[in-house]
Amino acid sequence: MSEEHSINRSQHNKNRYRGRRRFRSNDAGGRMRPVGTVTVVIPLLNEEESLPILGAKLEEVLNRIAPDSWNVLFIDDGSTDGSYRVLEDLHTKNHRFTAIRFRRNYGKSAALAVGFAEARGEYVITMDADLQDDPQELPALIAKLEEGYDLVSGWKRKRYDPWHKTIPSKLFNAVTSMMSGIKLHDFNCGLKAYRREVVETVQVYGEMHRYIPALAHWEGFRVTELPVQHHPRKYGVSKFGVSRFLKGFLDLLTVLFTTRFVKRPMHLFGGVGGLFALIGFVTDLYLAIEWALGLTSLSNRPLALFGVAMIIVGVQLVSIGLIGELIVKNSLKRERYSIKERIP
Ligand SMILES: Nc1nc2c(ncn2[C@@H]2O[C@H](COP(=O)(O)OP(=O)(O)O)[C@@H](O)[C@H]2O)c(=O)[nH]1
Ligand SMILES: [Mg+2]
The missing domain is CATH 3.90.550.10 (Spore Coat Polysaccharide Biosynthesis Protein SpsA; Chain A)
Structure with a gap:
């Protein structure tokens, strides 16, 4: 055969x-x-x-x-x-x-x-x-x-x-x-x-x-x-x-x-992490303003915990992105570029 x-x-x-x-x-x-x-x-x-x-x-x-x-x-x-x-x-x-x-x-x-x-x-x-x-x-x-x-x-x-x-x-x-x-x-x-x-x-x-x-x-x-x-x-x-x-x-x-993203881990982790941290920050800012105006007591607002968690997770993700970037920088292999044609 x-x-x-x-x-x-x-x-x-x-x-x-x-x-x-x-x-x-x-x-x-x-x-x-x-x-x-x-x-x-x-x-x-x-x-x-x-x-x-x-x-x-x-x-x-x-x-x-x-x-x-x-x-x-x-x-x-x-x-x-x-x-x-x-x-x-x-x-x-x-x-x-x-x-x-x-x-x-x-x-x-x-x-x-x-x-x-x-x-x-x-x-x-x-x-x-x-x-x-x-x-x-x-x-x-x-x-x-x-x-x-x-x-x-x-x-x-x-x-x-x-x-x-x-x-x-x-x-x-x-x-x-x-x-x-x-x-x-x-x-x-x-x-x-x-x-x-x-x-x-x-x-x-x-x-x-x-x-x-x-x-x-x-x-x-x-x-x-x-x-x-x-x-x-x-x-x-x-x-x-x-x-x-x-x-x-x-x-x-x-x-x-x-x-x-393999070459730019920060674009992924940084983007998502930044977004999370921003959401957390805005949430907690809103609660802080309410608290300052005497409208609420933070001890009965579970949303506060959500905000804090988002900030922590966001910072973590950005840090992972940074570590990823360091690894990429240190392990730059020879790139595989796809060449279409050449002259002569
Ligand atoms: N090589 C290979 N071909 C497969 C496998 N499973 C299915 N196929 C082939 O892939 C094609 C599509 O599979 P099919 O079961 O009809 O999937 P469907 O059309 O999405 O329902 C057919 O020619 C199958 O014989 C597999 O495990 N290996
Ligand atoms: Mg089929």
Whole structure:
């Protein structure tokens, strides 16, 4: 299997070159212009019924938009059903279908990280394996990349999932959109298209796959979204329960902290701490004035304690910010800046 894989890889590189040449010298006949090389990365867990249908649909679309210059990489994340056997079948029928199988389940982010590392296409597409994402959307996504965007995120405008997923999901998207400063309706859509540089730059781990558009945006890539068709799940079961939303929000804190504030802890702690201390100060000032005017006796005003607590917590947070700044100053590692291009 591994040998086959490597043969396929060199075959694929040749295709990639061919794809490039075509890309430059086409369009004369007014036919649909074939795009550069495309790698479709599909993380999956226990989707044996959907995979054969997905394979056929992808083959049809990809042969149309990127003839001779596509491949599909499935990442089987420790499936316990017959998924891997189906992937072997797909590969036997068409060597452009390849697969990687994890020894156990590592999660969707891990699968995407490996897929991104292995993908060789100029354009990298990710999609779910459960047939909820429609391969027919690929041409539109790629057209958007060709307009000059670096990441095109699918937007399931009409979503076919139960309410207990769609409602928390709306909330999740609203908060993420606000916190991350990038306006998207659907961060966690499985269907996305990337320019190669994006998947080389963005680091996905933990459960960070939900924040890839935000991470890419902060790296300076041009991110946009495109409404896509979504379908109800026909086979198998959903693997993500409601618990994912709590984890998702904790991850948002991590993402914000490690990307935006890691160099400036004072901006976070100082801001929050300063605000707390101010609230405490104003509260106690108000009480002090009342007391001075003889309107109240502080011993029966619990609000006084609240004010004092806020001041203490605020000062503590500012101090933590200062300590954070000291640590950052003393451990300045070599920075990783993302360079777009250079001359010569
Ligand atoms: N690699 C990997 N893929 C997963 C895992 N759980 C689900 N998936 C895949 O991620 C996609 C979306 O999962 P799904 O359960 O349909 O989530 P939903 O659409 O939000 O209900 C499908 O292709 C799944 O096979 C996992 O633990 N690891
Ligand atoms: Mg699904």
